[in-house]
Amino acid sequence: MTRTLRPTALALLAGALLSGTAAAQSRGDTFNWEGAVPSGRWLMIRNMNGEVRIERGTGSQVQVTAVKRWRRGDPDDVRIQTVKASDGSVVVCALWGEDGRCDEDGGYRGSNNNRGWNNRSNDVSVHFTVRVPAGVRVDASTTNGDLSVVGVTSEVVAHTTNGDVRAESSGGPVSARTTNGNVTARMRELGDARDLDFATTNGSVIVEVPASIGAELDMSTTNGHVSSDFSMTLTGRINPRRLRATIGDGSRRLRLHTTNGNVELRKVN
Numbered sequence: 186m187t188r189t190l191r192p193t194a195l196a197l198l199a200g201a202l203l204s205g206t207a208a209a210q211s212r213g214d215t216f217n218w219e220g221a222v223p224s225g226r227w228l229m230i231r232n233m234n235g236e237v238r239i240e241r242g243t244g245s246q247v248q249v250t251a252v253k254r255w256r257r258g259d260p261d262d263v264r265i266q267t268v269k270a271s272d273g274s275v276v277v278c279a280l281w282g283e284d285g286r287c288d289e290d291g292g293y294r295g296s297n298n299n300r301g302w303n304n305r306s307n308d309v310s311v312h313f314t315v316r317v318p319a320g321v322r323v324d325a326s327t328t329n330g331d332l333s334v335v336g337v338t339s340e341v342v343a344h345t346t347n348g349d350v351r352a353e354s355s356g357g358p359v360s361a362r363t364t365n366g367n368v369t370a371r372m373r374e375l376g377d378a379r380d381l382d383f384a385t386t387n388g389s390v391i392v393e394v395p396a397s398i399g400a401e402l403d404m405s406t407t408n409g410h411v412s413s414d415f416s417m418t419l420t421g422r423i424n425p426r427r428l429r430a431t432i433g434d435g436s437r438r439l440r441l442h443t444t445n446g447n448v449e450l451r452k453v454n
Contacts, residue, residue, distance in 0.1 A: 214253040216265040218277065222247050224320030225339070227274040229291045232327035233281060235310035236348070239323055241336030242316030249277055250314045258309040265311070279311040291324060322357070331366070340376065349388070363388065367446070373453055380438045389446035392439075393453040399433030402450070403440045409447040 222228050228247055230237055235254070242248055249267075253260040264280045270289035278287030286292075310330070317323060323334055324342040331348040334341050340357035343350050349366040352359045358378035361370045367388040373395060375381070381400075383390050389409070396415075404411040405427045417430035432439075441448045 214255075214260050216249075216251040216253075218249040218265075218267055219246050220267075220269075220275065221245070221273075222275050222317070222321050223273040224318075225322065226270075226272055227291075227322045227324055228315070228317055229274070229276040230313055230315060230323075230325040231276065231278040231287060231291070232311055232313060232325075232330065233279060234329045235279070235312045235327060236330035237313040237315070237325050237327050237332045237345075239313075239315040239317060239325055239334040239337065241338070242318050244316075245318050247275065247318065247321065248316040251277075251279060252312045252314075253309055254312060255309040258307040260309055262307055263309045263311060277313075279313075281307065281309070332363075340378075341372075350385075367391075368443075371453060375437070378437065380440075382440045384440070384442045385446065386444045387446065388443060389448070390441045390443050391447075391449045391451065392441055393451045394439075396452045397433070398439070399436040400431075400439035401435045401437070402428065402430045402432055403438070403442075404428040404448045404450065405442050406446060406448050407444045409443065409445065411441075411448045413450040414452045415450065 251265050253263055262281060266278050266280055266287045268276045268287055268289050276287055276289060276291055317337055319338045322340040323337055325332055325334060326344040328346045332343050332345045333351045334343050335353045337354050338356040341352045341354045341359045343352040343361045345363045347365045348363060350361045350363045351369045352361040353371040355373045357374060357376050358381060359370045359372045361368050361383050363385045365387045366385060368383050368385050368390045370383055371393040383392050410425050411428045415432050417432045420429040
C-alpha cells in the first residue's frame, strides 16, 4: 500500500511538535488535541496498551482524546506526543518511558527501560477516541486492546496484537490484522489497491467487499471453515478449510487467513 509521506531532515523532525491553533494539552489523565489534516493525508495513531476507537467527525478538524487509566502505575510515565509531517499528515503516539520515540512517517519505538509499558509495576493504559473529517486516511495500531475504525471515507490500515479489529470505510481500501482476536472489515470502494490482506491467528475473519470486485482469492483456516458469497473459478481441489479461486478479472490479490476460526467473504450491502 503506497503512502504519500515524505521524509525530512532530522532537524525538522526535532521541531515538529505542533503548536498554535493545533496545540496539544495534557492535564492529569486526559490528553486532547485538535488540528487540521488535509484530505488525502494520513492520521496515524500509535498505542501499546489500550483500545483505539476512530469514527467520522462532524467538523473539519481531527479531534483526538487519549485517556490514561491505571491502578498501581504512574500516569506520568506515559507521554502523548504529536508530530506533524511535511505533507500535513499527523502522527499521535502514546509513549511509555523516557526513551520512547515517535516520528513523522509513523515509525514508533516504545521504551525498554524499567518504567516501560511491559513492566509489571506499570499498568497504565491509554484509550484513544478519535474523530476524523471526510477524506483523511487512517493508520492505527495498538498492541493490547481492541481497535475500531468506522464511518471514515478513505483508506484504512488497522493492526493490533491482542484484541479485535473492526475496520470500515465507504471510500477506500482496508487492511486489518491481529493475532489474538477477530477481524471484521468492510469497504464499499477499493480504489487502486492491488493487494488486500486480512489475518489473525486465534479468531475469525469476516470481510465484506463490493460485488464488482475482481481478485485472485486465497482463503484458509486450520480449525474452522471457509465460505464465500461470490461466484468464482476454483483452483485445485475443493477443501472446506482452504479456497483458492479467481473472482471476476482477478485484478488484485485478496487474502483472508486464520488458524483457529472461520473465514468468510461477503458482498457488502
